Amino acid sequence: MKEDTRESGRTTNYFRYALAAFTALLVLSLGFALIPRPSAEPAAPPFSEQARASALAETLRLRSVSQHLAKDSSGAERLMYSRTVTLLTTQARALLLPSDAAESAVPSPSQTESAGSESAGSKSAGSETAAPATAGGPATASPPPSASSLAAGLSASGKLRLAHAHTADGGMARLLAAVGTAQLVQAIALAGASGTPVPDLPPAPAPMRTLATGCQPSGTAAPMPSANGAPASVPSEPAGTVPPVAAEPNESSGAASATAALGRVVRTEVETVYGYQVALTRLDDQAASQRARDLLATHEALVDEAETHTRVHCAPVPPREPGYALDASFLKNPAAGLASLEAGTLPVYGDLVALSDGPTRHWAIASLLGAAQRAVGWGSDPGPVPGLVLDTSQLPPLPETATPTASPVSPPS
Template sequence: MNDDSGRKRGPASYLRYALLALAAFLVLSLGFALIPRESPAPAAPPFSEQARSAALAETLELRAASQQLANGSSGARRQLFSHAVTLLTTQAQALLLPDGASGSASPAAGASSAPAPSGTAPSGRAPSGRAPSGTAPSGRATLPALAGALSQSGKERLVHAEKADGGMARLLAAVGTAQLLQATALAEAAGTTPPAFPTPAATLRNAATTCSVPSGSSAPPQAGPQPGSSGQPDNATLAAALGRAVRTEVETVYGYQVALTRLKGAAAEQAAGLLARHEALVGQAEGYTRVHCVSVPPREPGYTLGSSFLQKPAAGLASLEAGTLPVYGDLVALSDGETRKWAVASLVAAAQRTVLWGSDPGPVPGIVLDTAILPELPEPETTSAHPTGQSVSAP
């Protein structure tokens, strides 16, 4: 073959062209290989972890506002704010625990029955332009602002508890309950409207009254030990938790009936109203038990009450109410759906009744807390990076 000048092109020319093409290919290949790949976006944390981070961030903000108010107060006001600081400090320490168990002695502490839904939860961090929780727009803490922020945070924790995994759901419900109670105390001191509380009766609307046996099952499961078992019921099951709720409410009704014969005046009127509330709770607990195809425990003819209960019935009722808290805490951890909502509302109501009789349900009602295992809080400058930083809403 001749080129444009008429000279014949030799084999060396073709080899030179082939080498140049190969070199260009290698250069391009090497260039593409050296370009770093775009790293994939990190996977969103599970809903329960996001809810925990949001609760921790909000609780730390509330704690800082409470501390600011305590430092600038004296007398009864200082004591009120110092109590809020102590409560929020314990809650923040409990929220630092990764498994949500918070030192609970109950076997249900780490249970997980409700699947974490897709989506994300609020980060708990103040969006740009908003003052931290418990402070006015100027950034200075005020009593009304702290009461309102505590109320809002408590309600958010309860909403997240309805969707979180079992152990974390119990912790969130406990934190939200105590924050609502603290918000009520602060609102009374500020002369503002106290927060509204959820009521257990509102969640019974979707509960059936008869058992619906799942497909493939020949008989409904029972709450007690089965033939061939060790004879000891499994305490970390929904059936066992429902059975405990029924038995506890029936025993509480009995206690109120006895106390009414020894109380007078306003205390007797309060006890009569709460007795009716517990009688309704017995029916609701039995209703949810049947919904889950669990045998309703038989009612006992009576219960043994100590001499201290008979001598001081008001204090005895406070003790009975406090004893229902871990029962509903277990039920929160082991249930889901409508039953979980009812358990959360019942936990809040039980804590309210405990306060009515002059007792303190503690910083995490429904959890037997071992403060010895709680971690130390990090320094303020290190806590701001703890939350996920994502801003979304619970499903």
């Protein structure tokens, strides 16, 4: 009897041990199952979105500086700064997305660009916050904003927008090129009105030449002649800009679309050349006549360049018309007529920016900036987004709370 009792006790103990082990295993497995896995890092937004957010943040920052200057000035100075505020407000609304309004509920500092260009522009435009204290020394306040610092900030921002337009997707490239062009034009106007040095402009790309190797399929960079006349595989990049590392594919830049945009550029420039030839016979002012002669040579060179890009894209060059019809207002006031012609070239260059890539887009961006400057020289206003036909009544309202957060712009993969 005693042996049976011992055996029964051992069996009961084994059963208890097994039950405890099973319970512990069950608890552990449930615990591991309930522990949430670490969330994966969100994917970086596309380069075009990074460039847009950066442009919006810097445009809003420059707008705030302009508002501060307008508030503390009067007369002609106040009007000058108010025009800058209006321009930057329209640009910010064009760059705004609905999600940006929700993200701007809390003020955030201005962001730093990967190339450091926008940081330099922020310092030059004048920050109202105190600089951090150096080792062993007190904190020093930044100098107050001024017309010269605002012009420098607009120039730095405009150059960076144009550099990002080299690589962004088609539609965003046109918007960035338009914003950058207007900011550079406004920087020049501010510098001229305030008597400060005029900011430097990005250097124009080297002229393209058609080589014996033949045309290049759309979407590939045409070989360029080097300084010693030998072909080089890639055109030299202007100094001081962000190099367009491997441009993103452009869905809208097929051969037909790019060559159609080039055809419109050729026809528009040929018509502009004809307008200058007619205007030269009717301009009485000597300075205006000399400017017209100089710009006539510029447009003749632009026609040659546009035709060369067309050949490089394996497309036929549009035939030149013998003449064009000019209305009576042009013949009566040729200077105003030339301003209208120059303004008419802006949309065709904007289209070419959106529909091209590589060296052709670089040339289109530089030509858009040149066209805006020529329009201003004849008294025309290229607007806040030259090269882009925009209905401002359809733009979203601008939140007045703060500057949205923008991540540093990284080159596309």
